[in-house]
Amino acid sequence: MDRRTNQDAAKRPSPESGLSGKRLTRRTLLASLGVAGAAAMLGTAGAAIRHSTIQSAPGGSAYSGNASLASPAAAAGLQSEMATAYPQVDFVRLLRDHNETASDLYAKVTGNRSLEVLVPFKGKRCAHYAFAKDPNDDFIKMLGGSVSLVEPVFERTVAIDYAAQTGTWVTGFPPNEYTTEIGATFSFTFDGTGFDFRHYTDNRGGVWEFGVDGQPLATVSTHIDAVPAGQVTAGIATRPVARGLSAGTHTVIATFRGADPDHAPSGGTARGWVRSAVHQTAKDDIYRTAYVYGSGVSLNPVKLFDVLHSWSNKEFALSITPAGSSLPSQFLPEHSNIGTVFAVAQRIYFDQTEITSWTAEPSLRPVKSVTIVQQLVGRHPADPANPLADISCVHTITARGVSVKAKITWLRDVLISTGYGMMFPVFGSFARTLVTGCGNSYNATATDGSTTDLTEGDQAESYAFIPRDGGTNGAPDTVVAMTIHDSARTLRMGQPGRRRSGSILWLQHRDTEMQKLYPHVFDNYTAAAGETYEAGGTFFIGELPLAGRFYG
Secondary structure: OEEOOOOOHHHOOOHHHOOOOOOOOHHHHHHHHHHHHHHHHHOHHHHHHHHHHEEEOOOOOEEEOOOOOOOHHHHHHHHHHHHHHOOOOOHHHHHHHOOOOOOOEEEEEEEOOEEEEEEEEEOOEEEEEEEEEOOOOOOEEEEEEEEEEEEEEEEEEEEEOOOEEEOOOEOOOOOEEEEOOOOOEEEEEEEEOEEEEEEEOEOOEEEEEEEEOOEEEEEEEOEHHHOOHHHEEOOEEEEEEEOOOOOEEEEEEEEEEEEEOOEOOOOOOOEEEEEOOOOOOOOOHHHOOEEEEEEEEEEEEEEEEEEEOOOOOOOEEEEEEEOOOOOOOEEEOOOOOOOOEEEEEEEEEEOOEEOOOOOOOOOOEEEOOEEEEEEEEEOEOOEOOOOOEEEEEEEEEEOOEEEEEEEEEEOOOEEEEEEEEOOEEEEOOOEEEEEEOOOOEEEOOOOOOOEEEOOOOOOOOEEEEEEOOOOOOOHHHEEEEEEEOOHHHHOOOOOOOOOOOOOOEEEEOOOOOEEEEEEEEEEEEEEOOOOEEEEEEEEEEEEOOOHHHHHO
16 A cells, blocks of 8 residues: 655656756756657657647556657656647536526525525526435535526415315225216315315326316326326325416316326226325325415426436545554445534535524525535544544535535544545436547446546546437536546645556446546555645536537
């Protein structure tokens, strides 16, 4: 294993480079390369170098597949110069340039140290980010990122049951009732501006025709194949029927019309399902026939599709154990339902106002920014009395995206068996291709658990996932990007104890659910007490029409 003994060792050119104490100017570099090296740089081999032939070796040094460089230090200097001459694509900046800069964001508290933040990027379309405290420890992590609409939603006021029925009904299995008699009805009166119809759903469901105040309004099928996925949970459907009626008292009559012409009943006669607490003791809202809405309006998100994968760590993940101990490694933050990171102080701000109540809010509120500030301590669950790490982390969400800055200071000597910083996980249903700021692209559709090494090693600072073709709700024009900040620190450039075999950055094709980019910055490394690791970057979800043509 490696142990870092000199914090400045990576900053000094090696004696064999011939450059010790010299400034790495273009002239110095060319001289150090010699005639062949200079010719390689200035000729056709130089053109190849400009196209990412200089890569990072597993130990962090630079190497070239097409030019013979005199020394690692010379190669590193040349690489730096070439990066300046040929700047990379910053995909976060690119997306900002092609999307609106919102004057307001929207945010709300959703529970104990959990919140949602929506960043508009085109009209009502928003990047919808979620943050929450880990269920097993205190770390507030960035969860998923999706695309949602912000829509005004009428506020629900009450849940009610039907008031009357006609025809023959089966009511012996409350709260789910049904009729098979065409023309049977149920009815109720409500005071408000709209309602949702609640019912059980299966493959025998038939069709209800709703009338309000004597006028036909809507037809609703209770067949499972006719119910949108977002309107059913555990076999119980909530169907929006009326919105925006004049405020006041309204009478509803629902008439059973028989089988759904598009979805025939399976194994018998069609059933007109309805939910009701009339024939049972429990009268909770979830058992009632209708949810009624008043004239009050709230702002809430309507999700269109997922992009960034939820609950998969993004900021950092470090598997550690006290050096010299026989204790098993544990991840900071936790990965195995055993808490490892605990709060010293945590504060969340909407603009300059600190959030002090964690009661879930019914509506989004307009804000300019959201900031999550955390001071934490990392502990091994088998030795909690002796902390291993001091952790500082800040998330800042603005119209410019979600920016993360984290710093870990080791309080004891620790063995880091594996560690990652600024990971980039997306839903497999969204991604087709990973592209990098160096101009390379990688297929992101495999689902067999395999991995792909990035040939440019650690040289790219910005990455983007290009969507699959054929998606709905604008998914094919949506791109998600991540740009790494201070890559020298985040990727531990030139430092010992990084990934030994393969590229420092690699793409995991985990399964049908996830594609994940890993910067593998620790590999069986012993860090001394007082050493630090820092990671940072920005995530951005936005629209780039024809993205697949530009970066396919």
